[in-house]
Amino acid sequence: MSDLFAARSQMAMSLAFHIVFASAGIAMPVLMAVAEALWLRQGDEAGRALARRWAKGTAILFAVGAVSGTVLSFELGLLWPAFMAFAGPVFGMPFALEGFAFFVEAIFLGVYLYGWDRVSPRAHWLAGAMVALSGTLSGIFVVIANAWMNTPAGFRLEGGRVVEVEPLAAMANSAALSEALHMTLAAFAAVGFAVAAIHAHRLRREPRNLFHRRAVAIALTVGGTAALLQPLSGDLSARVVARSQPAKLAALEGQFETERGAPLRIGGWPDEAARRTRYAVEIPYGLSLLAFHDPHAEVRGLDEFARADRPPVAVVHVAFQVMVACGAAMALTALVGAGLFLRRRRLPDAAWYLRLVTLTGPLGFVAMEAGWTVTEVGRQPWIVQGVMRTSEAVTPMPHLAFPFVSFTILYLFLAAVVIVLLRRQVFASPRLGADAAAEKG
């Protein structure tokens, strides 16, 4: 394993791990705040039991999110020192702002988790709302930093040195809005669907359990709304990519030749040797239409880029197909649920629908990992698009396979423990009344 490859793998593995917990840190506080509001305003016992139960899960997820995020902050330097020496001052501002969002988040999470009996119910609810707000903001800030790597702005290069650095202009880069929006929705969609799936699975066995009914209702409303908006936001992302990262767009779509009126390819396998994408269903003019809102727009193909400047096509294309397929399935599930709800004015609890929700449960996280693969692998060979190559950024430290393997083992172990703990502590069905008393003790 080359050191560069080990460094890339370690970065990818750490991010893929962190993003799961970070998403929970963004969306779980919102679910808890809704559940607790049901209790505060309507005296709904199930809402209170849910908030307490979810808080336990969130405590576990948040701790792992915090430590794995700390690993990332160090890894930026441990693995990519040349990148940070160059880019730190330019794109660092959102990280600094994120730092304060972390403070607020960690502080009010402490109050939320340990303060049930120490602060007033209102103050407790407000603490939860603060966690939700600051969690969302931390996600937005860090994604703005990532957007800068895709569409760098706010500096000039003069003989290899950065000059005229303007951190605020760097934050206002052209991908910032679309990425931050898409990621925030992704967190709500993925977490909402995953939580709904777990409780839907239980509800199918115990149809009268109020606890699980409330849980499905809350999680599906939050997740479903996000899932319905996600394709619109994805379209915005795609158009930004089309304008600013043509090689990434070509890889995403398996477009080898420059072409007017390019078709949209669904599925298929890009064959780099033969320079064409096989076995795809092609919708004429689809790509030109979607990417530029003009059926005859020219789409630049991979052939226009030197071999050394192209991303790995197959990985990016397949990952993109996976994300869009998951997104479509989730949006459809949400749409069907909304239709059922509007017709009967109650939670759609037919066994087949609950089974559908259970099946789509993991798709949000699959889409999220796939989407990040599109973004990050699609940017290769650049660490900062068009400015610095990943190979120029890597640390001179040898034997990088060693930390990569160590952190992988550590994270696999943590993941296993988290799953066991969540199963035991969070997923089991409580009996209302008796349970509320037990939870207090």
Added chain:
Amino acid sequence: MPLELWLAGVVMVSLNLYALGAGADFGGGVWDMLARGPRERAQRETIAHAIGPIWEANHVWLILVIVLLFVAFPVAFAALATALHIPLTLMLIGIVLRGSAFTFRGYGGQDDAVQRRWGRTFAMASVVTPLMLGVCAGAVASGAIRMRGGRVVTDFVSAWLAPFPLSIGLFTLALFAFLAAVYLTLETEDRPLQDDFRRRALLAALAVGAMALVCFLLSSSGAPSIRRGLAREWWSLPFQAVTGLVAAGAIGALWTRRFPLARVLAMAQVTLVLWGWGLAQFPYLIEPDLTFEAAAAPATVLRPLLAALGAGAVVAGPSLLYLYRVFKAR
């Protein structure tokens, strides 16, 4: 005052608060490991209770230090992350295991074997992390990390795997354990339990003194320029005298059971040690090749960064006070 000095100041303050908060949380882990006697269980419970609500907030100071380094002093961040790759990685593994094991133990059910397994992991990680933090600080102070043209030219091991950095690592560990034991005397009203922590605090104070002596003796060969700096400056003798007096005062307050006073003095002692190091090393960020001035990002970055820090402090400061008021009213 030049902009980069303001930022250097903020980095030092953050490091200071990290030491006072998270440092004591790690020290708590040490006393969890060394919990003994008839009140073993009560000791562990007091520690867990004290750390639970605040460790994540305390931990964020370290993240702020890292972020400030890479935004305001990017060359230094790159150099430290390169030269200290190995101890920083070990420290990270410690951070990951400490935080997750502590939480897993808290939410892992009451099964004794499970509790003990996570407890041991938590305690071991609480030793490794301060040790490595101190080793890194010692390596920076020792002047063994050499740079040319903005790049590190020393190897990846010799700067930190040496007697002086290792002794600073042990010194840091002792200091954090001392701080934790002093805080813990105020976390319980139970007199025998309080005495347990008082005894531990006094023992730790001895360890701190012993390690301080070892570090001082090793510094003549291990960190010569700092040693020289300390000897030459006009402020250094009074500064060291004050530090010594404060340390003695903390022991006296413990001895006479004036625990709130002991807490203040212990915090002052840690603060003085940290700033003494910073001042002795000034104007170098990394001895002897990189000054704060040379490492600093352009003013167009530092100015908005300071503004952001000010705005952030307005939000985070009161929140932090609120947290401490809710959980640490005594």
